[in-house]
Amino acid sequence: MSEVIRLTTPLTDEDILKLKAGDNVLITGVIYTGRDAAHKRMIEALEKGEELPFDVKGQVIYYVGPSPARPGRPVGAAGPTTSYRMNPYAPKLIALGLKGMIGKGKMSDEVKECCQKYKAVYFGAVGGCGALLSQRIKKAEVIAYEDLGPEAVRRLEVEDFPVIVVYDAHGGDLEEMGVKQYRVEE
Amino acid sequence: MRVIDVSEITEAIAKLCIEANYNLPDDVYEALKEAYEKEKSPVGKAVLSMILENAELAKQGIAPICQDCGLAVIFMEIGQDVHFTGGSLKEAIYEGVRKGYKEGYLRKSTCHPFTRANVGDNTPPVIHYDIVPGDKVRIVVAPKGGGSENMSMVTMLKPADGLEGVIETVVNRVKEAGGNPCPPIIVGVGVGGTFERSAFLAKKALLRPVGKPNPDVELAKVEKEILERINKLGIGPMGWGGTVTALAVHFEMEPVHIASLPCAININCHVARHKEIII
Numbered sequence: 001m002s003e004v005i006r007l008t009t010p011l012t013d014e015d016i017l018k019l020k021a022g023d024n025v026l027i028t029g030v031i032y033t034g035r036d037a038a039h040k041r042m043i044e045a046l047e048k049g050e051e052l053p054f055d056v057k058g059q060v061i062y063y064v065g066p067s068p069a070r071p072g073r074p075v076g077a078a079g080p081t082t083s084y085r086m087n088p089y090a091p092k093l094i095a096l097g098l099k100g101m102i103g104k105g106k107m108s109d110e111v112k113e114c115c116q117k118y119k120a121v122y123f124g125a126v127g128g129c130g131a132l133l134s135q136r137i138k139k140a141e142v143i144a145y146e147d148l149g150p151e152a153v154r155r156l157e158v159e160d161f162p163v164i165v166v167y168d169a170h171g172g173d174l175e176e177m178g179v180k181q182y183r184v185e186e
Numbered sequence: 187m188r189v190i191d192v193s194e195i196t197e198a199i200a201k202l203c204i205e206a207n208y209n210l211p212d213d214v215y216e217a218l219k220e221a222y223e224k225e226k227s228p229v230g231k232a233v234l235s236m237i238l239e240n241a242e243l244a245k246q247g248i249a250p251i252c253q254d255c256g257l258a259v260i261f262m263e264i265g266q267d268v269h270f271t272g273g274s275l276k277e278a279i280y281e282g283v284r285k286g287y288k289e290g291y292l293r294k295s296t297c298h299p300f301t302r303a304n305v306g307d308n309t310p311p312v313i314h315y316d317i318v319p320g321d322k323v324r325i326v327v328a329p330k331g332g333g334s335e336n337m338s339m340v341t342m343l344k345p346a347d348g349l350e351g352v353i354e355t356v357v358n359r360v361k362e363a364g365g366n367p368c369p370p371i372i373v374g375v376g377v378g379g380t381f382e383r384s385a386f387l388a389k390k391a392l393l394r395p396v397g398k399p400n401p402d403v404e405l406a407k408v409e410k411e412i413l414e415r416i417n418k419l420g421i422g423p424m425g426w427g428g429t430v431t432a433l434a435v436h437f438e439m440e441p442v443h444i445a446s447l448p449c450a451i452n453i454n455c456h457v458a459r460h461k462e463i464i465i
Contacts, residue, residue, distance in 0.1 A: 067253045082333045127368035128251065182227055
């Protein structure tokens with residue numbers, strides 16, 4: 001396993017360029033949540049020339065819809081959702097300066113190309129680990145689209161949030177590398 | 187004849203919804219521990235170690251195992267000598283889901299197909315009724331996450347495609363799904379009856395204790411063969427490369443129409459939740 005890299009948000013081009021597919025990263029700072037419904041609204045807002053709920057420059061969006069927080073806790077279970085559903089929206093946000101997405105599964109070639117072109121990274125978090133990941137979230141606050149319930153946009157404060165680099169800004173792809181290494185040809 | 191007040195069903199369902207979302211079944215936990223021992227990729231091993239730690243944390247009640255607390259899939263096996271009183275059985279089941287998802291701080295994930303407006307109480311559940319001999323009621327609650335359900339499929343193969351065609355279809359489906367359904371997965375395969383019957387069989391296959399082979403020796407062999415082929419794909423935990431892509435393949439089969447070979451594949455993520463009670 002590679003050594004752990006610690007990053008603090010917002011992220012710079014310099015932060016991004018040093019990352020390679022397969023790197024283990026611990027993220028600290030503010031990140032934002034958004035799933036399908038929130039992305040759809042954000043892109044519609046852009047098309048209408050309206051402002052986004054937050055400035056995406058240098059930021060990280062976490063594809064998650066948490067479960068309700070238990071009393072005394074900032075957030076409920078909060079693991080990643082499947083990222084391909086954000087394929088139609090991610091390129092536009094990356095072009096506006098978004099530096100990172102956190103999710104699970106593959107994204108499109110277009111997203112991969114955008115990561116190279118605009119210096120961004122697609123991070124993977126371990127799916128189905130909602131309880132464990134929620135412990136790394138210290139604060140959660142809904143900042144937009146409250147009516148979407150679990151899909152509302154939240155501002156999260158995270159500490160040492162564990163992710164792995166899936167697509168880096170140099171064309172590296174962890175899934176491609178990993179599957180190639182362990183595939184047994186028949 | 188035995189009389190059961192439907193309020194008892196509501197309470198049972200609510201409890202099962204909560205338990206299923208916080209306590210990973212022992213058989214799944216053991217299969218994941220075994221996977222951790224077997225996995226050759228260091229990244230895959232790290233993933234499995236997190237998954238095991240997460241199950242412990244959820245059991246302590248910090249939060250559900252996964253934020254996707256699922257659409258409530260409920261199997262009702264009702265003894266034919268049971269008579270329900272106190273109201274509508276269906277409404278009692280719905281109320282159990284509402285209560286369980288509210289009191290358990292579980293995510294409500296049902297929404298309008300097009301406006302995507304959340305229903306707000308995780309109803310309606312999917313209910314499968316079966317009338318069986320006796321005077322007992324067996325209830326199984328199996329919350330099903332969207333990520334792995336999205337990777338499932340039903341296809342109508344040609345009879346000439348045969349068993350090999352079914353195996354190819356299953357392996358290809360898992361390959362295409364990659365990391366999306368949160369591997370290591372459990373693969374339910376249903377071949378039988380009509381379009382919807384095969385889908386039901388694939389779903390039901392997921393309820394079997396993980397890795398327990400089909401009692402039919404020939405089908406057990408097929409399960410083993412498919413599992414081996416899947417684990418040669420190299421997808422690994424979360425799709426980041428590795429030797430354990432699936433924990434088990436469960437195959438259920440019934441006779442089909444002479445013109446048909448329906449084949450359903452239902453994929454379950456590693457959070458393979460199901461809890462049951464017999465009343």
